[in-house]
Amino acid sequence: MKSELAVSRLYALAQASRLAVFRLLVQKGPEGMAAGEIAERLKVAPSALSFHLKELTSAGLLKSRQEGRFVIYAPDFKAMRGLIDYLTENCCAGSACGPDECN
């Protein structure tokens, strides 16, 4: 992954509401959740949520599909896995840093 893309994905997650959205959707799984339900559960105004969903989606972390009048959002697990792999390689000098080998 290019560091530019990593920055945009990190940035998308580096905000309380957006991280909460992403965590909620990961819990929910691939079936996803409608924007309105996310807003209700997290107590975020619909327009504010839309703003955050747009940011997460354009960073590639969420996928959306329309179902009737609902727009369903679901995590892109591969994208997240890619980010984690990037951090692992660039944080811990690759495989040299297992869970107990740091410092």
Place this chain on the structure above:
Amino acid sequence: MKSELAVSRLYALAQASRLAVFRLLVQKGPEGMAAGEIAERLKVAPSALSFHLKELTSAGLLKSRQEGRFVIYAPDFKAMRGLIDYLTENCCAGSACGPDECN
């Protein structure tokens, strides 16, 4: 890890200069690098770098020590490992998502 802490660490890394600093220091290893050398290598103004180092440090991702007139910065690998673990648990529903099991 609390999500609040995760947000602050994600935010610290979600900026091109800061991610570059962190990557450089990870490459360098635990011995660390002086602020001036980081600034020179990354072509960042000293005052700007100081701002970024402060952010990374206060997020817990860097440790610093004074050596003579130099201030040496080094990664806190455990903190970074903690962030990666948090993302793994909250992104991929725990161990259910190996490298090839996403989507």
Place this chain on the structure above:
DNA sequence: TTCACGTTTCAATAATCGTTGAATCATTGA
């Protein structure tokens, strides 16, 4: 078509961010 519902867009606002250059602090050597 008309209406209601779910969602997004828009303009406006206050707050925060990243950069710059000058000033200041800390440490060492003359």
Place this chain on the structure above:
DNA sequence: TCAATGATTCAACGATTATTGAAACGTGAA
């Protein structure tokens, strides 16, 4: 002590961000 070096702090600035409420846009039902 004084000067030199490395690093940080500070004020100022332009740019970006998150939030709000109103308006507009789809979609499906009456």
